[in-house]
Amino acid sequence: MELVEVTMAQANEITPLDYTRYDFKNPETYRLRIPKGLSRSVVEQISKFKDEPSWMLEYRLRAYDHFVERPMPDWGPSLAEIDFDSYTYYANPMLEGETKRKWEDLPADIKNTFEKLGIPKAEREYFGGVGAQYDSGTVYHKIREDLSAKGVLFCDTDTAVKEHPEIVRKYFGRIVPYNDNKFSALNSAVWSGGSFVYIPPGVDAGIPLQAYFRINAKNVGQFERTLIIADKGAKVHYIEGCLPLGEEVLVGDQLTPIEAIETGQPVLNSDGLETTVEKTMVRPFDGELVHITPVSVGNAFELTPEHPVYCIPRRKVVAGHRTHRQWSDVDPEKLLKASPEFIPAGDLEPGDFVHYPINRTERDEPGFGTAALTLLGYYLSEGCVQKINGCEAVTFTFHIEETRFVAELSAAIQELTGKTPWAAQQPEKHAVSVGVYSKELYGFCLQHAGKLAGQKQLSKVVMELPPEKQRILLATYYNGDGNFYDRNGGTVHRVMTVSRQLAFQVQELQARQGVFATINVREPFDETMPDGRTISHRRMYTVYHQVGKHAEAVRRAGDAFLVPIRQISRSPYHGNVYNFHVAGDNNTYLVKGFSVHNCTAPIYSTDSLHAAVVEVVGEPFSKVRYTTVQNWSKNVYNLVTKRAVAYEGALVEWVDGNMGSKITMKYPSVYLKGRGARADILSVAFASQGQIIDSGAKAVHSAPDTSSKIVAKSIAIRGGQTSYRGLLHVAPGATGVKAAVRCDALLPDESGRSDTYPYNEIHEEDATITHEAVVGKIGEEQIFYLMSRGLTESDAIHLILMGFLAEFAKELPVDYALELNRLIQLEMAGAVG
């Protein structure tokens, strides 16, 4: 039927939402993988794997040097949390040069991955060529024979370097130089994969060419490099899809991502003993999660309502008489006699006691004596590892009056290294600095206690030492970072740290000493000083316990603590939940230190990095369209440089949709270098909870009679943030320019945020420039109107949002348009009702 649009008719037929389609993950098996971290030798190793010509290696190394020198951008969203050494820069499931041209030849797990994403179907039905990249490796590339007969080249960029060096060398890095920005330098140094497209003069590629990119492993960066050249009068449409990574969960007292937990791995159970993981599972969950906050607020955890939690219900242990004092209504004898039972999280009540077992694993390590533990304790609080004049050193800073600690530490250093440490007074700072040059000590501290303040963390070896040894470390750690004050006749012992891992480890170490320490969290905040400066305070964890008087709230029961629940709340949740089975009869594992039954726990994530470079060349009178649908999972930093050059009479179009990622920074650009060249940029951003999408467009007019049109549409919902950052530049001599910019932002629930930063640099007076920016809300009247026709509230909002994005959706292939529809429906389901 003609009147009804195809997409809607099909959308109505879509059966229940299946978000699991993307949220899965394969075991990480790679033929080639370089250990995580970035260095010159990593760059050399990548080039060696690829058996590249020397000019490419030299290019990579120049780019690497620039990357190292170049500071992080000082504008836009904060990228401070990116730790470049935490990523793997190269992981290839196949060998270089092994790219398949027949789908059947792919390894089963990769084939399965891409089949779930619908790729062979896409190839059959819509596209003239398809490429697929899995982490660093291009696993599949195929082009239709009729196109290759016309001289169209479509292959991965690595192959192009070898097979078409004359074209690659002419254009590679000419549109986006390696020193354009920090991330183009990074990409230029470590790039792998990406598509190379060349359309000969006068050829119309017709049906689109398509590439899919997927990051599968955790902490793997993807750095593809794409080069598209449309020769004179040629036409091409290239589409890329960026697809999500399965997310992760933290469980147990080691706070390990569940994806890192593999079958056979040891975890703790409710007896505080190690058991092994027998089976891991993931399932989609759509409903309410229960947030349980014990009196130790930092130990708050989340579960699905049916998930059994090991606990003692308060009503079973209350004393016969009622009292008004909080926590004091419990009969201690009853409590000690009570045996914990499994109760579904949804049935728990404030005051019920959850079960915090003491980790009883002990492995002595004779190498760790008093000196080593004394030193590690001070290192946790006051130390840092650094290179001074190229030599490894460990340094500590104390208050000038802390002479006892300086003496104790110096003795320990002397014993461990045989060297006499320096101690330099810094009277102006009321400080004394202690340090020693020692490669061994540098390595020891790094290995057993971590590096930066926010990442300090004790090694497994230290965590499993006998408690009497750990007591030494705790003492010197508290000497440095702790403070003590009297309260209610007892003394409160308190340490503060910005390292979350360390806070939980200290809690565990204290438990092994027989003390239940409480963790409180102070959220990060900005403080404005009287002189106008802003000081940012990081998230701070306070671990404290009281000595000298029994803390009433928490009770010791054998090898566990019973910790009352302070508060229980619920919130809607859509996504995957994880579980695993452990060996043995105990059938429990620990979430944030508390015992729960084999079951499910919510998702946390570690991040991945995607830093691509895309270069597009539009020779005279050519037409290039580049469509992106980016739906990375919400732990990906997506920092992409996309730029095109359009020569005389050429048309370059960017259709750029960003729905996924944690932070996106991407500003597709067109440099209009020939008379009459045109640019058409349509940029769409959809940011939900926890996402920042900083996108925009640049049009640089450096030739007469050029025109550009930029339309940016953004939706920020559930606290998401979007920004439009645009540049319109009209160079001297570029007369007769026409440029139009329109920015529409929609804030459906008023919790999101949208900012616009347009920059105009116009050097010719006759330029015709229009700029419109509108921020809209979804009005009550609009929703009422649609509901009065029988639509539910969420359907009404969904229709309004899809209408807002219609201009974008109609430019997409049907599959992508349907996907967009589903994605928004899913986000709305979480936002309404």
Added chain:
Amino acid sequence: MTALTTPHTLVIENLHAEVAGKEILRGVTLTLHSGELTALMGPNGSGKSTLAYALMGHPKYKVTQGRALLDGQDLFKLSVDQRSKAGLFLGFQYPQEVSGLSLSKFLWTAYMQRHTAQTADTAEFDRELQAHLGYLEMDGSLLKRSLNEGFSGGEKKRVEVLQMATLHPLFSILDEPDSGLDIDAVRAVGETVAKLHRPDAGILVITHYQRILKYLKPDRVHVMVDGIIQLSGGRELAEELEAKGYDFVRPVVPQATN
């Protein structure tokens, strides 16, 4: 009403409603029957539109007392979309615009709220739609445009009637379908509403003027003043109002509130 159709009723009993804390409806009692076309007249600010919005469930209109029973089912216990699916329709005086949502997609989506994939009849839907476009003297190209965006006043009113025609409600309330229209448009809208008026459905038309009633030929005319029905009668009452103005209502029944 013929004996062959099931009779439906919309019974409004002692309805009180307020907007922003101010009581606008002060005890409206009114019964609509299927097969009947009823006109609700009255001066500006008398509460006619409030009655329409309150029945449909606009969040700003608070019902403080009374009931509205559609075939015995209390509308005030239903959400807005449920009232729509139960058979109530409101033709808006000022319809909303939705950018990017085409009229055809909107009509189809609304239609599908009442059907499943099995019961939906796309051919029948299309046939009816074409017929209604013809009655309303509308250009089919409107279907591809964003809902109400940039539509003229007359186009918006016609689109409201088109939606009513598409959704087959049991009871329709049309809030001033004639306001702002030229004479030809009033005729087209009036004649279409009259044509669409089926024996198994009831229509309540809210209007200030008698001119649309020429085409509608209402069975009953009610006059609302100050939040209550002050006067009821047949078609001739509308003509009398047209001749004498609303002022005559007040002196005639000044104490009619009780």
